[in-house]
Amino acid sequence: MGNQKNNDTIRIVRGSDRYAGAPNTDLFIQVPLNSTKKEKIEGDRNVLLNLEERFDHERQISTTFRVAGKIINIFNNSISGKCNNYDPFRDSLYYINVEDSVTTNVWRGYPQYDEFTFFRTSSVNNHISYKPKSASTYNWSLYVTYPSSNDYTQQMTFTDDEFNNVNNFTVSEGVPYVIKNRIVNGKRLISFYCGFKHNITKGEYIYLNTTVDNKRMFEVYSLGDQSFGNEETVLNIYDYGFTGAGFNDGSVGTFRRVINPNNSGETMSEYYVRKHKTLTTVDNVDLTRLGFEKSNFPVQKKLEYSAATPNKVQRISVKDGRNDFGFSFDKEIDIIGLIDNLDRPLTELFVTIVNKGYMGWFNNPFNPGTFTNNQTGIEVGWSFNFKKDTLDTWWQKSNQNNKDNIPFGTYNIGLKTFYYNQDLPLGHELKGDICEWNKYDQKETVLSKMSHKFSFNNNYFDDNGSQNLPFGYAYQPHYSIPIRAYSDYVETGDEDKVSDIPDYSFYSEFEGLWRWRDIYSYGYIDTSGNGVDHPFLNDNHYPFSQVIFLQTPMTRNNNVFNDIIYPPLRDNCE
């Protein structure tokens, strides 16, 4: 056997050549031939490319949103006044009763549409200089916000129209009501007329904040009072002969919703004011007038003849306009790391609109210096703070509970001070709608939309209103942009048997199960229309929001915008 010199050289020497007398023998070498090949498995290196699947994969992992939308500004200029203390405002009015004004030199009229539009093309003459760059930020400020936390301590007041009884309550106490006893088809019912949507179905229970006949929980017998469309705000319990004063006509209180009386601890709803945090600043907004869309309402304008103006300058004044506006934000919203007010993944963004009023017609805070904090030019309220024919005292400027964290700014012209609402920084929190959260049902429901009220600075525009409770206009500041959707069913599961239970799920000790709602994937819409399907390109989602922006007077209850479409009237002629 030869010596192996190195790894690849083997020398074999014949036996008789090795030494004298050596025999020849059969030689064997063992060659360790190991197999270094393996069979290829079909599919190991194959990747099936499917455009639809690839698109969906990229869509599902994308977490950034580019928000854009359209504002339909619906406004009725209905508050007139006089402004004899400040000539530039006086000289810019849309005049009424001109003959009287010429005689008395007291000029009355309406502030022009420019004060209420989203894109103004001029300033008030002789007031402040106009900057074209600020055309879209003089009157209103737009932000993208998201629901970030809850306020359970907001003090509220509900004054009903019929009994005019005042119901002061804290939002966490639930739905405010006033009692009215009725007999329907021979049955005695106790009707709860609620301040806002109760979100209760027949057969569920209400839990009062006070006891009546030593009882606090009552089953809901029926909904509504046979008037059209009020099932959402009226509920009835059967009167078995209660004697407690809490069910007398005109009694007020609050209740909370309970789904299952045997599990009231888990199925009782929570109530709170949802708070919004800003994700953008005013510098991130591009807003402009739409070229090819206008609202249906007519433009009202007229020629003011020079002889019929205080400064003898002929001009055209506009009372009502009809422009619509397009907006987009140049900042992408990345929802990674953001959780909503209920510590769940973020499924909803909002476009938030706040009155700015930089021209100085509005937003005079009440007796500056009176309050140590919460001093603002804007008041906040909810749907039940609008009465049919009168201005609810909730809106008084001296009321500290109707304030939000919207700081005002000032500037002076001569000795006159003008007020406006300052731009909000990133991460600023604003109050929002009243919501109900039921952890058993895993569902948040908006019960009452919030409104802002802005009113005239009576120092320069006297609308003959009270200094403490002036007239004004209301608008809703927050407009939802759904970016994901929770399923309309509740999943349940045992942790030992089900994997991937989301961390926002709720553990029901009563059932011994986890409960949660799935989040639908992007592009999936279920049979009830629940889900989102925003365009996806450039690795971003493009949600589009259509904002119907109502600026409405405070003295009518027309701020509640509902989805009811009344059937057309038909008479015998048809």
Added chain:
Amino acid sequence: MNKFRFTVKQTDTEIDLPIEIKFDGLGREDLVRQYENDVLEEIINPIEDFEVTRYSHNEWLDDNQNEKTSTTYSFHFFNRQISVENTTAANNGMWVSDYNYIYPPAYSNYSGITFTDKELYYYANSFKRSFFKIDFYDSVKPENQQLYFTIIIPTQQGRKESVDIGTASVPNVVDLRTPTFDLDFVGDKEGYFIYWLKSREYINIDDFYMSAKFFNAKTGQFTRMMNRPQSMLTDKFNFNKEEYFYYKVSLDVNNYVYEVFKMFGAQNRVGTTIENINWYEYVNPQ
């Protein structure tokens, strides 16, 4: 184990054993997976962000220290009073910012290229469909420049001047457009904003070089514009085109604003009412 048997021959002293040696590099599977992803990306194209955003003209201060955002393009046409070859710096005024620009005594020779006041007033198709085209390149060198985007300024915009289009006995003073455009957030805004890619990953260019042409619907031809009158040049037709046909446009990608600079001299900022973005007709040799 395999067994091999060799028969001894007197002549053979060596045998060749075909021993194949194979080995896998450590992590080869990961490399293959990575390669697979690379190939996939190549095949299906990576995600690129082609979203554009709006750039507005950066603020500047006027004589009264007021902040302004407007920008002004002023286009000048040669009035043909004399031949362009004979012009000197003293003849700069022969480039006028007017659509009706031909010197009256020379009008009969050049009526085909200019517009009459009535064509302007009644927005004749030949005027209405004419336009200025501003092209934005990445370089001033024509052999390797690439055109990235274009802005069109329509003739329906522009400053107005009062002109009498009536007769001596029946005057009729009307406002006519001129090729001087004050563009801003409000008013004339077509061509004011520059829309350019938001993401810097695909194309990372902050400086562009813009050139201008006037497309004349009356003649069906276009006229190239220069950044100063030809009368200022010693050689009217043989000059450094990289210097004379462009302005530089710089984008501030953090604040979404742009500024325009001269390509000669101190390379000052222009586009303000202190100094417009002036364009002058380039006249070809006849």
